Amino acid sequence: MGAQFLFIFLPYISVGVFLVGILYRFWRWGKTPVPLRIVTTPAPKTRLGVAWRLAGDALWFPNLFKADKLLWAGGFLLHALLWLVILRHLRFFLYPVPEWVRAVQTLGLYAGYLIPLPLAFLLARRLLIDRALYISILGDYFALLLLLSITVSGVLLEVFFRTYVVDVKALIIGLIHFQPQVPDAHWLFVLHFLLVMALLIYFPFGKLMHSGGFFLSPTRNQRANFQERFINPWDFPVSYNALNLSSAEKYRQALEEIGERAKR
Amino acid sequence: MRGLVPIPEIRIGASKHQVCHRAKGKDMAKIDLPKQRLENWKEAMLQKMAEVLERYRSVRLFLDICVKCEACADKCQFFLGTGDPKNMPVARADLFRKVYKRYFTLGGKIWGRANEAEELDETVLQEWVTYFYQCSECRRCAVFCPYGIDTAEITMAAREIMAAAGVATKYVTEVVAKVYDTGNNLGIWPAAWKDNCAFLEQDLKDTEGLDVKFPVDAVGAEVLLIPPSADNFVNTDTMIGYAKMFHAAGISWTTSTYCNEGGNFGLFLNYANLKKANNRIIGAARQLKVKKIYWGE
Numbered sequence: 122m123g124a125q126f127l128f129i130f131l132p133y134i135s136v137g138v139f140l141v142g143i144l145y146r147f148w149r150w151g152k153t154p155v156p157l158r159i160v161t162t163p164a165p166k167t168r169l170g171v172a173w174r175l176a177g178d179a180l181w182f183p184n185l186f187k188a189d190k191l192l193w194a195g196g197f198l199l200h201a202l203l204w205l206v207i208l209r210h211l212r213f214f215l216y217p218v219p220e221w222v223r224a225v226q227t228l229g230l231y232a233g234y235l236i237p238l239p240l241a242f243l244l245a246r247r248l249l250i251d252r253a254l255y256i257s258i259l260g261d262y263f264a265l266l267l268l269l270s271i272t273v274s275g276v277l278l279e280v281f282f283r284t285y286v287v288d289v290k291a292l293i294i295g296l297i298h299f300q301p302q303v304p305d306a307h308w309l310f311v312l313h314f315l316l317v318m319a320l321l322i323y324f325p326f327g328k329l330m331h332s333g334g335f336f337l338s339p340t341r342n343q344r345a346n347f348q349e350r351f352i353n354p355w356d357f358p359v360s361y362n363a364l365n366l367s368s369a370e371k372y373r374q375a376l377e378e379i380g381e382r383a384k385r
Numbered sequence: 386m387r388g389l390v391p392i393p394e395i396r397i398g399a400s401k402h403q404v405c406h407r408a409k410g411k412d413m414a415k416i417d418l419p420k421q422r423l424e425n426w427k428e429a430m431l432q433k434m435a436e437v438l439e440r441y442r443s444v445r446l447f448l449d450i451c452v453k454c455e456a457c458a459d460k461c462q463f464f465l466g467t468g469d470p471k472n473m474p475v476a477r478a479d480l481f482r483k484v485y486k487r488y489f490t491l492g493g494k495i496w497g498r499a500n501e502a503e504e505l506d507e508t509v510l511q512e513w514v515t516y517f518y519q520c521s522e523c524r525r526c527a528v529f530c531p532y533g534i535d536t537a538e539i540t541m542a543a544r545e546i547m548a549a550a551g552v553a554t555k556y557v558t559e560v561v562a563k564v565y566d567t568g569n570n571l572g573i574w575p576a577a578w579k580d581n582c583a584f585l586e587q588d589l590k591d592t593e594g595l596d597v598k599f600p601v602d603a604v605g606a607e608v609l610l611i612p613p614s615a616d617n618f619v620n621t622d623t624m625i626g627y628a629k630m631f632h633a634a635g636i637s638w639t640t641s642t643y644c645n646e647g648g649n650f651g652l653f654l655n656y657a658n659l660k661k662a663n664n665r666i667i668g669a670a671r672q673l674k675v676k677k678i679y680w681g682e
Contacts, residue, residue: 146449153442156656159535161527178531188456188529196454196531246455251395253455255470256479258501261453326492331532334450339443340533355440359661378576 127311128292129301135321142325143333155339156353164345171342178341192246199239205232206272213286213293233279236272240265260327267320274313282309392459393468400467404511405518405554412555412562416658419551426550427505431488433549434542438489443538448482450532451475457526457536463519471516474526474536480512481539510552517543518554522653545655553654560650561658568645568665569614575602575642581617582640585625597632599624602673603639609675610638611666614646616681638679644669647680 165171177183182200185193209229211222244265247253278284288304295301306314323329336342410420423429438445458464458473470476479501486493486502493502503509520540527535547553563572573581582599589595600606608631616623617640631638644665651659670678 150442150446150449153439153445155442156440159443159538161524161533161535178533182531184529184533185454185456185531188460188531192454192456250455252458252470252473253453255395256453256455256458256473256475258453259496259499260501328450328452331450331452334446335532337442337446338450338533339446340527340535356660357657359657359664 124303127315128303129296131315131318132296132301135318139321139324143330146325146330147333147337150334150337154354155343156355158343158347158351159339160343160345161340162345164343166345168344171344175336175342178335195239195242195246199236199243202232202236202239205229206236206275209233213290214297216290216294230279233272233276237269237276240269240272244269263323264327264329267316267323271313271316271320274309274316278307278309278313282307284310390465393465395470396468397470399469400463400472400519401469401512401515403467403519404515405556408553408555408558412558413551413553415562415565416558416654418548418553418558418655422551426510426552429550430505430510430546433546434484435489437542437545438485441538441542443535444542447478447532447534447536447538448485451478451482451534454531456529456531457534460525460529461536462523462525463521467519471512472519474534477516477520478534478536478539480509480516481543484509510547513543513547514552514554517547541652544653548655557650557653561654561662564646564650564662564665568641568643570646570648570650571614571618573614573618573645578617578640578642578645581621585617585621585628589625589628595629595632597625597628599628600637600639602642603637604673606637606639606673606675608636608638608677608679609670609673610640611644611647611669611678611680612640613648613681617645639673639675641669641673643672 165174182193182197185196205225206229208222208225209232212218212226215222244262247257247261247265284307288306289310291302292304292306408418413420453475455473455475457475461472461474461477464470464472464474471480483493483501483503484505486500487497487504490502492500496502517540520536522537522540524535524537527533527537544553560570564570566572567574568578579601582601586597586599589597610627610631612624612627613620616627627638647666649659649662651657651662666678666680
C-alpha cells in the first residue's frame with residue numbers, strides 16, 4: 122500500500138498541484154491590470170524587441186551581471202546546469218529516445234556532478250554576507266537544501282547505488298500512459314523520487330515561481346512606445362479645482378494693487 | 386562613482402529615528418485624505434491594500450517573485466548612506482511583503498512567522514512610515530534586479546495605503562495642497578507670480594535694454610509654458626532664457642497662474658493626487674486656449 126501510494130498516487134497528486142498551481146499563479150497575475158507604463162530603460166520599441174529582451178534576460182541574466190559578477194557566475198552556472206540535467210532526464214519520459222536527448226547524456230551527467238558547487242556557493246553566500254543573511258527566510262534555505270538533496274541523491278544513484286534504469290523508465294512511462302506499475306526500487310531511489318515530488322508540490326507556492334512570473338514583469342515586458350496612448354483600465358475621473366482654476370479672478374484685487382504700486 | 390562608495394556593514398536600526406513630520410490636518414483635508422490617522426486605520430489599510438493588489442500587477446508580482454538574491458541591496462543610496470538593513474530595497478519591500486503574506490497568501494496564513502508573515506500592528510506601521518519615506522523612488526534597484534523588480538512601485542503602493550488611513554508626511558501633503566491653492570509647489574501666489582514677471586521684464590529692460598515680455602494668463606497665446614516654479618523664484622536666469630528664446634523665435638507664449646509647475650508631488654502620495662495635479666496642465670491649456678504646451682521638469 123505504501124509503495125502504491127508513493128509510486129502511483131503521489132506522482133499524480135504532485136504533478137496536479139504543480140500544473141494547477143502554476144496556472145493559478147499565472148491567471149492571478151495575468152488578470153491584474155498594469156495601470157501605468159513603468160518600463161525600465163533602455164527599453165525596446167517593438168514587440169519583437171521585447172521578446173528578444175525577455176529571452177536575453179531569461180538566458181543569461183544581464184541585470185544580475187551588471188549588479189554582482191560573482192553572484193551572476195553562481196546563478197548562471199546553477200541555471201545552466203539545471204537545464205542540462207533536466208534535458209538528460211528526458212530520456213526517462215520519451216520513447217523512443219530522440220537523437221538530441223542521446224547527445225546531451227554525457228553533458229547532463231557532468232552537469233549533475235557539478236550542480237552541488239553553485240548550490241553550495243549560493244548557500245554559503247546567504248550565510249556569510251551579512252546583508253544576505255539579514256534578508257534570508259526559511260523558504261530561501263528550504264529551496265536551496267531541497268535542490269541540494271535532490272542532486273546529491275541523484276549523483277549517488279548514478280555513481281554508487283546504480284539503479285536499474287529500465288525499471289525507472291517503465292515506472293515513468295507507465296505513469297504517463299495511465300498504466301502505472303510499482304517497481305522494486307532501492308531506498309535511495311525512493312528518496313530521490315520523493316524529493317522531486319516535494320519540489321513539484323512546493324514549486325507553485327514559493328519563490329521558485331520567479332522562473333515564469335518574470336515574463337509578466339511590467340518593467341521588463343513593456344515597450345517604450347511613448348507616442349501611443351497608454352490606457353489605464355481602472356482609471357477614474359478627478360475633479361478640476363474650479364476655485365483655483367479661476368485664480369486670476371480670485372486674486373484680481375491683489376493683482377490690481379500690484380499694478381497700482383508699480384505705477385507709483 | 387565606481388569603487389568610491391564602500392558598502393557599509395549593516396547596522397540594525399541606524400536610521401529608524403529619521404522619521405518625517407506628520408501631515409497637518411488642514412493640508413490633508415485639502416487633498417481629499419482623512420485629516421488624521423483613522424480610528425480603524427488597520428482595517429482601512431488592509432482594505433486599501435486589497436484594492437492596490439487588484440489594481441497593480443507590478444505590486445503583486447514583485448512581492449511574489451523576489452528570490453532575495455541580494456543583488457539590489459548595495460545599490461540603494463539610502464542603504465549605502467545609512468547602513469540600516471531595512472533600507473536595502475529587498476528589505477524595504479519585505480516590510481510590505483510580510484503584511485501581504487499574513488493577510489493575502491495561503492503560505493503566510495499557514496506558516497505565519499516562519500514564512501515571514503506578520504500582523505499589521507503599530508510597530509509595523511511605524512516601520513512603514515519610517516522606511517517607505519526613506520525611499521526616493523529613483524528605481525535604481527529595478528535596473529539591477531534580474532526580474533526588474535521595482536521597489537519604487539512597492540513604496541508608492543505603501544504610501545497610497547497609508548494615505549488612505551490618514552497617515553502621510555508634512556512635506557509631501559503640504560506641497561500637494563499648495564499646488565491646488567496656488568498652482569505651484571513653492572506656494573507662489575498668482576499675484577506674486579505676476580509681480581515677478583513684471584520685475585524680470587523691467588530688469589531686462591534696465592540691464593540689457595531688451596523689450597522682452599513675460600506674459601501671464603494671456604488667453605489665446607500659441608504656447609503655454611509650464612516651467613518648474615523655482616525658475617520664477619530663484620533660478621530666474623532660466624526664466625529669462627525662456628522669454629528670450631520665445632522672443633527671438635517670435636512665438637506668442639504665456640504662463641498660467643493656475644498651473645505654473647510641472648513637478649508633481651502626487652507621485653509621492655497617491656494616484657488620485659498624482660492625476661489631479663497633472664490634470665491642471667490640461668485645465669490651464671483649455672482655460673487659456675493655447676495650441677501647444679511646453680513642459681519643463
